[in-house]
C-alpha cells in the first residue's frame with residue numbers, strides 16, 4: 001500500500017491563560033510572524049470561547065485554523081454554561097475533546113468524550129481527542145492499558161469512515177506543565193512513539209489500515225522550542241498539542257520551526 005505522508009500538525013491550546021487584550025496581542029504577533037514565515041505544518045489555535053471571534057478575525061487571512069477547547073455533545077438545549085458546535089461553527093473547524101483537565105476538573109468520562117467526538121464528526125468539526133495516563137498509572141506500568149481503554153471507547157463510537165478526520169493527542173498527565181514556565185517530568189520519546197503507534201493500531205483494527213494511516217496522532221506535555229523535535233521526529237508522532245509555550249509567540253515560532261524540520 002502506498003501511503004501519502006501525513007502533514008504535521010500543531011495545536012495551540014491557550015487554556016484559560018490569556019485576557020482578551022493578551023489574546024489579541026498574542027494572535028496579532030503570531031499572524032504577523034506566519035505571514036513572514038509560512039509554517040509547513042498545519043497550525044490550529046484554540047483560544048477561550050469568549051475570544052473566539054476576535055482571534056478568528058485576526059487569523060482570517062492566514063493559514064492558521066481555529067479550534068475550541070471543548071464542545072457539548074448536543075446542538076442546543078438547557079445546558080447552562082455549555083457551548084455547541086453550531087454556536088462556533090462559523091469560526092472553529094477543530095475541537096479539543098476530553099483534555100485531561102476536563103476529565104479531572106469536570107468529571108468527563110470516556111462515554112461523554114466518545115459522545116462529544118461522534119457529535120463533532122457528524123457536525124463537520126475535526127475532533128482532537130486527548131488520552132493519557134496519570135503518574136500512578138504510569139508507575140504501575142498501566143500506560144498502554146489506560147490509553148487503550150480511552151481510545152477504544154472513542155473508536156467504537158465513531159464511524160470508520162470518519163477516522164481520517166480525527167486526531168488523537170497522547171498527553172501523559174504527569175508530563176503536562178502546571179503553568180507557563182513550570183515544566184513537568186518528561187517522557188521517553190521512544191515510549192511516546194510506541195503509544196502513538198498503539199493508538200494507530202487500534203484505529204486500524206477498527207477501520208482498516210487505509211483509514212487509520214490518514215488519522216493524526218500528536219504528543220502533548222511541556223512542549224517548547226527545545227523539546228519539540230525529539231518527540232515530533234519519532235515514528236508515528238504527527239505533531240504536538242502545545243499549552244503554555246503556545247501563548248508566547250517567539251517560543252511557539254521555535255516549535256513551528258522544529259516541527260517543520262521534521263517533515
Ligand code: PGA
Pocket residue numbers: 013171175176177178179180220221222223241242243244245
Ligand atoms: P503544556 O500543556 O504544553 O503546557 O504542558 C499541554 C496540554 O495540556 O495540552
